[in-house]
Amino acid sequence: MRSLLTIFYLIIPYQVDEDFHQAAVSPNLTIHVVTEFIIFGLPSLQNHQLLLFCVFLFIYLFTITGNGSIFLLVALDRRLHTPMYFFVSNLSLLDMSYATVTIPKMLAKLSMNLNTISYTACLAQMYFFLSLGCTECLLLTSMAYDRYVAICSPLHYPTIMTRRRYILLMVMTWFGGFLTPFTSFILALKLPFCGPNIIHHYYCDHSPLLRLACADTSINVTVGSFIAGLYILVTFILVVVSYIKIILTILKIKSKEGRMKTFSTCGSHFAAVNIFFLPPMFMYVRPRASYSSDVDSLVSLLFTVLTPMMNPVIYSLKNKDIKEAFKKKVNFKIKE
Helix, strand or coil, rough: HHHHHHHHHHHHCCCCCCCHHHHHCCHHHHCCCCCCCEECCCHCCCCCCCHHHHHHHHHHHHHHHHHHHHHHHHHHCCCHCCHHHHHHHHHHHHHHHHHHHHHHCCCCCCCCHCCCCEEEHHHHHHHHHHHHHHHHHHHHHHHHHHHHHHHHCCCCCCHHCCHHHHHHHHHHHHHHHHHHHHHHHHHHHCCCCCCCCCCCCCCCHHHHCCCCCCCCCCHHHHHHHHHHHHHHHHHHHHHHHHHHHHHHHCCCCCCCHHHHHHHHEEEEEEEHHHHHHHHHHHHCCCCCCCHHHHHHHHHHHEEEEEEEHHHHHHHCCCHHHHHHHHHHHHHHHHHC
């Protein structure tokens, strides 16, 4: 075991604490290598476990049911096989995945006090969480572009947003989302963990994990902040620019009813975009790894729990085509 640790340290380009390094190479010293972490949960709400379990269970079931219904409706109803609903169905799939990465482990902790997570599972949870978050940034940007073309250039929309183009755009969205955090994941994978193993958060996230490493994490913080800042800010600016142009086009519509209807739809979409983008800006666009556990945990609830639950309401319950498709499927089952 000691020889393996010695070889392990030869491939890690980090300045490790002196005591830990000596323990790794000296046959007379022993070290404690962390094999699992303890998820502390929501620090300010530790005395409300049962209430939190009921709330998060309802949110999770609502998220899975709502997004799953939308995904199935779009897949089964040929009238919904359009670029807009293709993006909406991918958003539903993404939100189900996003919620599943974090909420079930939280429910297990709240109901059965299963608060431990293995080292491998923790790193995997962090990677998939960051990847799905990056994918949603790109997806919301793609949806904003689709609405921009549909409203600002309606005559050219069929030729611009062809089937081949929007499928290619979606493939690039998923691929880019899972590729972006790979550098941060590899850097985190090389970090040694030998001391405290309590993660003061309700899932394995990048910043809380770095604080437990027995090595200099300045490179991780710099790379993570740069990637997050560039990624979140660029996609958010593109979305804002698209919606500004959409609003300017809407204001030119002569029909007051048509103007209000379009503005209402786009306004709700833009509100959902803000709820998703603004909390990650606060969470990840930082020059340092220092943070407040209470504040970060509560802020992260907005885009990890609230947004996936709200998206079915925002993008579907107010949508005439989705409601008609749902009624059609329900009536068909009743007649059978």
